[in-house]
Each structure stands twice: as C-alpha cells, then as structure tokens.
Amino acid sequence: MANVAYGEHERQVLDFWKAPASDNKPTPLVFYMHGGAWMNGDKAEIGKHGLVEKYLAAGISVVSISYRFVRDAQAAQVKPPVEWPMHDAARALQFVRSKAAEWNIDKQRIALSGSSAGACTSLWLAFHDDMADPKSSDPIARESTRVWCAAVDVAQTSLDPQQMTEWTPNSRYGAHAFGFVSPKDFANNEQIYKEFLTRRSEFLSWIKEYSPYEQASAGDPPVYLYYPTPPALGQPQKDPTHTANFGVKLKEKLDQLGVECELVYPGAPNVKHKSIETYLIEKLKK
DSSP states (O other), X not given: OOSEESSSSTTOEEEEEOOOOGGGOOEEEEEEEOOXXXXXXXXXXXXXXXXXXXXXXXXXXXXXXXXXXHHHHHHTTOSSTTHHHHHHHHHHXXXXXXXXXXXXXXXXXXXXXXXXXXXXXXXXXXXXXXXXXXXXXXXXXXXXXXXXXXXXXXXXXXXXXXXXXXXXXXXXXXXXXXXXXXXXXXXXXHHHHHHHXXXXXXXXXXXXXXXXXXXXXXXXXXXXXXXXXXXXXXXXXXSGGGOTHHHHHXXXXXXXXXXXXXXXXXXXXXXXXXXXXHHHHHHHHO
16 A cells, blocks of 8 residues: 555655465564655665565565655744654554554554664654553544564664764764754754754753653663664764664663663674564564
8 A cells, every 4th residue: 555644744654565464363564764864765765675575475564654854844843843753653653553453453563663864763762652642532643652672774872962972973963853954954064063062952852852862761662773884982983873883872771771672783792683674573473
C-alpha cells in the first residue's frame, strides 16, 4: 500500500508491505524512518538496500514513513522545529497500531529502525515515555508509542552541543533542530554550531526533551547501534555527524541503566549480530 496518509500534510504519508502469514497469524513489523538531517530524504530510502525483501521473507511486515521537515515547522513558527518530524513519527506509529487488525500486525512486536536523523528519531521514540492519551476522543491518539526494540544505523544519540563536543571535538550537528538556523542553512555549518554551543543554555529544555540520551531510562526496550567506523573518543572524526563515539557514550549509559544494547563497529567486542536486519529478524521472530 503506497502513500497511505496518516496526517493532512503532503509529507505525512507512509508505505506498507504486508508479509504473508501462516494461519493468518498477526505478523511483527519493522517501522522505518529515513535520514537526511530532518531536512531532506524520503520513505523510498528503505528500498536501496533490499531490506523490505529480507523482512518479508522472514514473515515481518514493513512500514516506511515520510515526515514533515524542520523547514516546514519553521514556516509554521513551530518551536523547536524538530518537534514536527519527531512527533510525526510518533503519530505514524500510533496510526499503524490503529490499523493492526486490518493489516494483520502484531501490536506488541513492532521494531523501530532508521538511518542518521531517522535513527536519532527512532531512539528518541524508543526511549520516550508512552505518548498514548487514553482519554483522547481521537482513537489513534489512544494507541501506545512503546515498541519491542530498535535497531539503527549511524545514529546521533545526543543533540546536546556540550556533550557532542566533549565526545567529538569537531562536532557541528544539531543547531538546525532547534531553529538556530534558517531553512536555507545546512545542518553542518561550523560557525553556526559554535554559536549554538555558546548559547546552549537558551535551548537546554528543548535539548532535554528531544535528545535520545536524555530520554533513556531503566525499562526501555533493547537497542542495536551500527556504525561503519570504529570510535575514538575525544578525538576529531572524519565524519563527526555519524561517528561511533555517539554509540559508545549511549551504550555506557544504557549499561548503567540495565537496558540491553548491542554496539557494532569494526573491531567491536561482543558482537552477536553482524547487521541490523539479522538483529531485527531474531528479535521479532524469537
């Protein structure tokens, strides 16, 4: 099913692939969010790596969503702009749950996945307290936002410029999420980031709400973090926006909280699953 609307905006649409089910038993679901700094990208991203076919073959249904960008939020004077893409993900998840009977989905076994900004959103949603409103007159809003697990690619695990700079000195990501730059400015502008860091206190309440690291707490679902290069904490990185340093620091916190976390990068210890798809298939089908 293509371009199913979960909201009124043209970008509030999703694609759904229904897995075959023996005896019509409800199927698990992978819920995917594309990357692009919340400034570009599309739900079609999931088709680039043959992921849909792998999940369907394992009896797992798939949803891939598009969502409103930060520039859409800025045009509507929404503060912080990252509220729209992140809350769109939550709303889309609730919408999919509301379709569980019609689409033959197991409401419990839903896993979040995504790349880059979509990975950041996935972790934020996985760690966030349930956003269901049981008293709402809207049946979709009454659906849970809690999930079975999450597995993500090159996730930014923090949006706090102070943390990011401590972990990776040449960090330059995140100002756009909080409306610090105009829609025409790209997320990685070094000078803008320096000013964002200097004025961090002005955005601290938003950082605490929308940074996955801040939302993590005991009892959260298990997560899998994949990065293609090894970490080097405290050292400049070739790609500071997607460094495994993000994964190392989140895993440290999750280990302290007792939350299961598998961190994968070249040379990583204790790797049980070599890829996101093998992790999700095992977790959802176990």
